[in-house]
Amino acid sequence: xxxxxxxxxxxxxxxxxxxxxxxxxxxxxxxxxxxxxxxxxxxxxxxxxxxxxxxxxxxxxxxxxxxxxxxxxxxxxxxxxxxxxxxxxxxxxxxxxxxxxxxxxxxxxxxxxxxxxxxxxxxxxxxxxxxxxxxxxxxxxxxxxxxxxxxxxxxxxxxxxxxxxxxxxxxxxxxxxxxxxxxxxxxxxxxxxxxxxxxxxxxxxxxxxxxxxxxxxxxxxxxxxxxxxxxxxxxxxxxxxxxxxxxxxxxxxxxxxxxxxxxxxxxxxxxxxxxxxxxxxxxxxxxxxxxxxxxxxxxxxxxxxxxxxxxxxxxxxxxxxxxxxxxxxxxxxxxxxxxxx
Amino acid sequence: xxxxxxxxxxxxxxxxxxxxxxxxxxxxxxxxxxxxxxxxxxxxxxxxxxxxxxxxxxxxxxxxxxxxxxxxxxxxxxxxxxxxxxxxxxxxxxxxxxxxxxxxxxxxxxxxxxxxxxxxxxxxxxxxxxxxxxxxxxxxxxxxxxxxxxxxxxxxxxxxxxxxxxxxxxxxxxxxxxxxxxxxxxxxxxxxxxxxxxxxxxxxxxxxxxxxxxxxxxxxxxxxxxxxxxxxxxxxxxxxxxxxxx
Numbered sequence: 001x002x003x004x005x006x007x008x009x010x011x012x013x014x015x016x017x018x019x020x021x022x023x024x025x026x027x028x029x030x031x032x033x034x035x036x037x038x039x040x041x042x043x044x045x046x047x048x049x050x051x052x053x054x055x056x057x058x059x060x061x062x063x064x065x066x067x068x069x070x071x072x073x074x075x076x077x078x079x080x081x082x083x084x085x086x087x088x089x090x091x092x093x094x095x096x097x098x099x100x101x102x103x104x105x106x107x108x109x110x111x112x113x114x115x116x117x118x119x120x121x122x123x124x125x126x127x128x129x130x131x132x133x134x135x136x137x138x139x140x141x142x143x144x145x146x147x148x149x150x151x152x153x154x155x156x157x158x159x160x161x162x163x164x165x166x167x168x169x170x171x172x173x174x175x176x177x178x179x180x181x182x183x184x185x186x187x188x189x190x191x192x193x194x195x196x197x198x199x200x201x202x203x204x205x206x207x208x209x210x211x212x213x214x215x216x217x218x219x220x221x222x223x224x225x226x227x228x229x230x231x232x233x234x235x236x237x238x239x240x241x242x243x244x245x246x247x248x249x250x251x252x253x254x255x256x257x258x259x260x261x262x263x264x265x266x267x268x269x270x271x272x273x274x275x276x277x278x279x280x281x282x283x284x285x286x287x288x289x290x291x292x293x294x295x296x297x298x299x300x301x302x303x304x305x306x307x308x309x310x311x312x313x314x315x316x317x318x319x320x321x322x323x324x325x326x327x328x329x330x331x332x333x334x335x336x337x338x339x340x341x
Numbered sequence: 342x343x344x345x346x347x348x349x350x351x352x353x354x355x356x357x358x359x360x361x362x363x364x365x366x367x368x369x370x371x372x373x374x375x376x377x378x379x380x381x382x383x384x385x386x387x388x389x390x391x392x393x394x395x396x397x398x399x400x401x402x403x404x405x406x407x408x409x410x411x412x413x414x415x416x417x418x419x420x421x422x423x424x425x426x427x428x429x430x431x432x433x434x435x436x437x438x439x440x441x442x443x444x445x446x447x448x449x450x451x452x453x454x455x456x457x458x459x460x461x462x463x464x465x466x467x468x469x470x471x472x473x474x475x476x477x478x479x480x481x482x483x484x485x486x487x488x489x490x491x492x493x494x495x496x497x498x499x500x501x502x503x504x505x506x507x508x509x510x511x512x513x514x515x516x517x518x519x520x521x522x523x524x525x526x527x528x529x530x531x532x533x534x535x536x537x538x539x540x541x542x543x544x545x546x547x548x549x550x551x552x553x554x555x556x557x558x559x560x561x562x563x564x565x566x567x568x569x570x571x572x573x574x575x576x577x578x579x580x581x582x583x584x585x586x587x
Contacts, residue, residue: 207456208455208456209455209456210445210447210456213434213438213442213445213456214442214443216431216433216434217431217434217438217442219433220431220432220433220434221429221430221431221432223429224429224430224431224442225431225442225443227413227425227429228429228442228443228497229414229417229442229443229444230442230443287431287432287433288433
């Protein structure tokens with residue numbers, strides 16, 4: 001994905017007019033790409049923290065913690081990125097995550113096998129996405145309003161279904177389910193492996209498939225895409241299904257990791273997820289963004305959060321820092337855009 | 342035989358008569374200038390040819406055979422391409438990606454097929470070369486001049502080997518130098534045997550490139566003659582109604 005980003009910027013960027021050797025062209029591409037600068041920021045923060053807190057920050061335990069803490073946000077950010085590239089938004093991911101968690105918990109509590117819990121979770125996500133996408137794509141309602149409605153409705157379903165109780169008696173297959181989300185391979189949480197695999201998959205789809213190309217085309221100029229013969233409505237519907245299903249996947253692994261399902265799961269996550277995509281370089285007007293952007297955006301937020309904790313700064317300051325980075329990211333995009341014009 | 346022939350085409354929108362009994366025949370290798378005041382029926386006529394909506398009455402013959410378009414896709418399949426005034430391009434994609442949008446070249450086999458950007462760039466480069474346009478296939482449309490955007494839009498029509506290209510105000514929003522570039526593109530299409538319809542308000546452009554001029558006034562065709570036999574003064578008179586029929 002990084003390649004696509006940099007390639008985009010070479011052509012879009014300030015450098016198109018200048019002629020230079022191919023080697024320096026690659027460097028200039030990188031310098032103009034937002035995900036590159038976010039990566040630099042992550043590296044710098046990690047380096048500074050390793051120097052300030054050599055005993056607690058650069059440890060395998062902390063690495064495990066940080067990566068696991070942004071993994072489920074990153075998974076959702078990939079789905080969100082897909083919707084945002086088309087020029088839409090999905091505010092309901094946090095609530096869909098909560099509802100999916102409760103559905104999985106109830107299936108397990110009823111003594112059903114783990115795979116049925118996973119399937120039921122994915123089906124829940126798909127159904128929420130179908131409703132969102134159907135209303136946006138075929139009835140032409142604004143995505144902001146539709147998914148705001150789903151944000152309220154899915155959370156309410158979660159509370160009703162759970163009878164407002166925590167679900168933690170997972171039945172005979174609970175151990176397998178918990179191993180999926182809570183386990184680790186080669187010292188890295190399963191969730192992180194899943195995030196990496198999904199990032200590669202989304203990157204491939206964005207860069208190499210017709211579907212991915214059409215997602216970008218819709219974000220660039222929906223009317224033009226429609227005139228060209230792109231199946232705009234179908235693809236928009238599918239992006240909302242993809243987004244809601246990443247929320248379902250996140251719920252499945254988080255419920256497994258925590259060993260319990262609560263109906264408040266995912267509350268407020270939509271903001272962290274959207275912030276991740278924007279920090280990574282997505283444009284809320286559509287047409288720009290990528291898989292690596294979602295990953296690195298989620299990483300930066302968690303690294304900042306963790307660093308503030310380690311530095312002993314009151315956790316109430318986290319929002320201020322994350323907020324500043326969001327605005328900074330958009331500002332960077334604006335500066336880049338004006339230079340490109 | 343005409344590539345496309347319209348016979349007594351009418352279009353009503355409720356009580357409003359947008360087109361009344363219009364006949365029009367388009368031949369390959371010819372540029373027809375379509376002129377008229379706002380509301381004269383130019384865009385209605387173009388939209389009927391482009392399949393945006395069906396006519397209320399009359400017949401369309403494509404190479405002698407009657408055709409009925411229900412959707413723009415039908416018209417495109419029949420070889421009629423429209424280049425829209427606002428150009429309908431995706432600024433965030435490259436020139437080649439725009440040319441091939443919704444008809445991308447793929448490579449691989451069976452279900453394992455991926456976009457073949459190299460082949461698309463190569464083909465787009467050829468198309469731009471045929472149009473003698475300095476447009477780089479891998480450059481984003483956002484970065485391009487109005488003339489280059491026109492080249493991209495026209496290359497799209499060219500790619501599908503369209504027989505009829507309808508150009509809606511191609512020179513409305515671009516600089517003088519680029520206008521010359523766009524008019525050259527039109528001549529290139531004519532050389533390749535396409536029927537080109539140029540809808541324009543700019544008298545000088547129409548008299549510069551068109552072979553024939555058709556004037557609409559209040560839904561009626563009031564002139565259809567070789568450009569040599571007409572003059573800007575006469576056309577102005579026809580458009581405004583000072584001259585009834587020519």
